[in-house]
Amino acid sequence: MDGTSSSLPSEVDVVPQTPQLIALYTVIRDRETSRADFVFHADRIIRLLLEHALNYVPLVPRRVTTPVGAVYDGLAYGEKICGVSVVRAGEAFEHGLRQIARSVRIGKILMQRDERTAEPRMYWAKLPNDIASRWVLLMDPMVATGRSVSMAVAALLRAGVPQTRVLVVSMFACREGVEALLRAYPHVRLVTGAVDAGLTPDKYITPGVGDFGDLYFGTM
Numbered sequence: 001m002d003g004t005s006s007s008l009p010s011e012v013d014v015v016p017q018t019p020q021l022i023a024l025y026t027v028i029r030d031r032e033t034s035r036a037d038f039v040f041h042a043d044r045i046i047r048l049l050l051e052h053a054l055n056y057v058p059l060v061p062r063r064v065t066t067p068v069g070a071v072y073d074g075l076a077y078g079e080k081i082c083g084v085s086v087v088r089a090g091e092a093f094e095h096g097l098r099q100i101a102r103s104v105r106i107g108k109i110l111m112q113r114d115e116r117t118a119e120p121r122m123y124w125a126k127l128p129n130d131i132a133s134r135w136v137l138l139m140d141p142m143v144a145t146g147r148s149v150s151m152a153v154a155a156l157l158r159a160g161v162p163q164t165r166v167l168v169v170s171m172f173a174c175r176e177g178v179e180a181l182l183r184a185y186p187h188v189r190l191v192t193g194a195v196d197a198g199l200t201p202d203k204y205i206t207p208g209v210g211d212f213g214d215l216y217f218g219t220m
């Protein structure tokens with residue numbers, strides 16, 4: 001399984017695998033790619049994923065008049081959203097989200113996987129006060145074992161967000177992580193650009209991209 005949605009639960013939305021998207025992923029997966037190119041192409045993917053995820057936020061009918069005086073029956077956003085980034089790697093999504101939702105509120109959940117056991121530890125969370133009434137774009141590029149994102153979802157639920165309004169947006173996932181997330185939280189939705197073959201023995205997604213946070217922020 002590589003970037004495909006074959007036999008995945010319906011809560012998993014793998015964005016259309018267009019040639020354009022595959023070309024972007026090819027650049028960031030290539031170990032020879034420079035950091036500038038990695039960031040540039042990752043940012044393009046992030047923007048596509050966020051735009052796709054926004055389709056799950058319900059819209060309301062809106063009638064406008066065009067410059068030629070004709071009526072156009074369209075749609076407009078009817079509900080409030082916010083972003084929540086899983087620090088650190090999820091912060092890479094914040095710029096892309098601000099580009100499509102200018103004054104968006106962005107909460108943060110700081111967690112870190114133990115490098116030896118891959119067990120995540122949560123340090124703190126700072127969320128918008130009214131998050132319970134918003135749709136939440138939970139942003140983390142990697143769903144590997146799924147433990148980090150599950151812990152982040154738990155923090156959102158404690159803050160009163162219903163599972164059905166959690167939209168997890170990731171760049172890479174694998175079946176193990178998807179299953180762990182949906183076993184714990186069957187009503188969240190995962191929007192991702194790639195569902196890869198599996199995990200390496202040290203719990204990195206394979207073929208994957210390596211350590212996303214290190215590559216994006218230049219800390220390798």
Ligand code: PRP
Nearest residue numbers: 088089112113143144145146147148213
């Ligand atoms: C990475 C990634 C996820 C997590 C995924 O973060 O951003 O949060 O690992 O792994 P899991 O699904 O097995 O839990 P990491 O803890 O490496 O921190 P970083 O953002 O600083 O790279």
Ligand code: URA
Nearest residue numbers: 144204205210211212
């Ligand atoms: N975190 C990463 O950055 N990459 C992986 O493959 C898994 C967790």
Ligand code: MG
Nearest residue numbers: 211212213214
């Ligand atoms: Mg990391």
